[in-house]
Amino acid sequence: MEHTRGVIRGRYAENRHQIAASLLAADGRVFSGIHLEAMVGRASVCAEAVALGKAREAGATDLRYVLSVRHPKPSEAAREIKLVPPCGLCRELLLDYGQDLQVVLGGEDELRSESLSQMLPHKYVGTKWAAVDQSR
Ligand SMILES: [Zn+2]
Structure with a gap:
């Protein structure tokens, strides 16, 4: 968790980067990303997606854990960088690439x-990848 906290502590920018996420691969590599807030909200990209893209780019396909943290805004009284669960869209995306992923949750x-x-017990299952190995 300290690694991921350090990522967002170093890159936090109000209304631009508030979340950091890390993915731990079976081979021990860690891939981290920060969320990219966009002027148009729908164009924003979650930190988990950025981390997943980095993992895929590096050829890491056996992903074991995901951990996400949220940096408080300056207007918030709480100053701790806390664990947060991936949002619903990220749960869908991450499950497409890591069916055995574990999410790190809880407090300090x-x-x-x-x-x-x-x-995400009722994940969407389409037909797009029916003919291919989904673990790739
Ligand atoms: Zn998300």
Whole structure:
């Protein structure tokens, strides 16, 4: 968690970068990303998607854990960078590339992991990839 906290601590910019996410691959590599807020909200990209793109670019396909943290805005009283679960869109996206991913959740003293598939029990299943190995 400290690695990911350090990522957003170093790159936080109000209304631009508030979330950082890291993916841990089975081979021990860690891929991190920060969220990209856009002027047009729908054009924004989540940190998890950025981290996933970096992992895929590096050829990491066996992803084990995802961890996301949120930096507080200056207007917030709380100053801690806290764990947050991936949003619904990221749950869909991450499950497309890591069916066995575990999500790191909890507070500072109570870290735990939960299966991403349990967090999105009725994932959309289309036919786009029916003829290909979805683990690629
Ligand atoms: Zn998201």
